[in-house]
Amino acid sequence: MHINSDAMCWMNGEIMAASEASVSVFDHGLLYGDGVFEGIRFYHGAPFRLLAHLKRLQDSARAIALTLPLELELIAEAVEQTIHAFPEADGYLRLVVTRGVGTLGINPENCAAPTMFIIADHLTMISQEKRLQGVKTIIAATRRLSPDGLDPRIKSLNYLNHILARMESNHAGADEALLLNAQGFVAEGTADNVFIVRDDVLITPPLSDGALAGITRATVMEVATTLGIKARELSVAPYDLYTADECFLTGTGAELIPVSSIDGRTVPGCPGPVFEQIGLGFHALVERECRGRQV
Numbered sequence: 001m002h003i004n005s006d007a008m009c010w011m012n013g014e015i016m017a018a019s020e021a022s023v024s025v026f027d028h029g030l031l032y033g034d035g036v037f038e039g040i041r042f043y044h045g046a047p048f049r050l051l052a053h054l055k056r057l058q059d060s061a062r063a064i065a066l067t068l069p070l071e072l073e074l075i076a077e078a079v080e081q082t083i084h085a086f087p088e089a090d091g092y093l094r095l096v097v098t099r100g101v102g103t104l105g106i107n108p109e110n111c112a113a114p115t116m117f118i119i120a121d122h123l124t125m126i127s128q129e130k131r132l133q134g135v136k137t138i139i140a141a142t143r144r145l146s147p148d149g150l151d152p153r154i155k156s157l158n159y160l161n162h163i164l165a166r167m168e169s170n171h172a173g174a175d176e177a178l179l180l181n182a183q184g185f186v187a188e189g190t191a192d193n194v195f196i197v198r199d200d201v202l203i204t205p206p207l208s209d210g211a212l213a214g215i216t217r218a219t220v221m222e223v224a225t226t227l228g229i230k231a232r233e234l235s236v237a238p239y240d241l242y243t244a245d246e247c248f249l250t251g252t253g254a255e256l257i258p259v260s261s262i263d264g265r266t267v268p269g270c271p272g273p274v275f276e277q278i279g280l281g282f283h284a285l286v287e288r289e290c291r292g293r294q295v
């Protein structure tokens with residue numbers, strides 16, 4: 001396993017090489033997945049939609065009764081310091097807040113104070129070739145956790161069911177897995193939201209079907225409106241995926257990735273005209289928002 005030697009980390013107010021940063025074996029983030037996180041891209045030295053990410057972090061933390069160790073403005077400053085310390089202007093941040101160091105038992109009351117760290121690194125989810133040609137997907141047998149177990153809007157450190165789904169796609173020789181909710185409707189990918197296009201209408205599952213409120217998802221909806229493309233939140237059944245004109249994935253890590261097949265059914269438009277238009281609009285918006293706004 002190769003760790004990028006340029007990767008940097010903010011921890012307890014200090015910037016260090018990520019390879020030097022560590023957390024305790026008694027940290028409940030590690031022992032129980034008790035914590036929340038954000039993945040944030042920066043372009044031209046400026047974080048994309050930082051406020052939306054910090055707001056989601058705050059909501060995730062509130063939902064699990066975790067007090068963030070710093071006010072949001074100070075977290076924003078820590079983000080800026082971390083970006084500054086990274087030698088390149090484009091990269092990816094992983095901001096993690098855990099319940100902190102505690103006793104071995106599960107009780108969160110025994111954790112002294114939250115642990116927070118921010119890693120700056122590169123993130124390459126897929127090869128450039130696949131980004132252009134599209135990714136093969138499967139519908140996983142592993143279901144998205146239902147809200148009565150763990151609300152999917154909480155961006156928590158519990159990703160085991162997504163990892164199991166991703167293992168299914170690895171096993172099937174595919175690149176990504178799509179998860180259904182308990183009712184059999186499409187929720188999302190393992191670390192991304194899903195869109196389809198049918199008769200020139202852009203469709204994505206509503207959050208109530210088990211999707212994370214993706215910031216890229218929201219940006220894509222915004223871009224669609226600006227371009228005059230009809231966009232709707234509608235439940236998506238496997239049939240709708242199999243018969244879609246286009247399908248693509250969105251996420252901070254993924255950005256926008258076209259899907260070439262789903263369970264062996266070829267998606268005819270890959271990349272399709274709506275994807276191409278949205279992609280251009282998305283990247284233009286990123287340039288507008290981040291260029292010249294270096295921290």
Ligand SMILES: Cc1ncc(COP(=O)(O)O)c(C=O)c1O
Binds near residue numbers: 188190193215216250
């Ligand atoms: C489960 C899941 N769904 C969707 C997304 C996409 O969200 P965003 O666009 O905010 O990165 C992510 C990535 O953070 C994710 O982990």
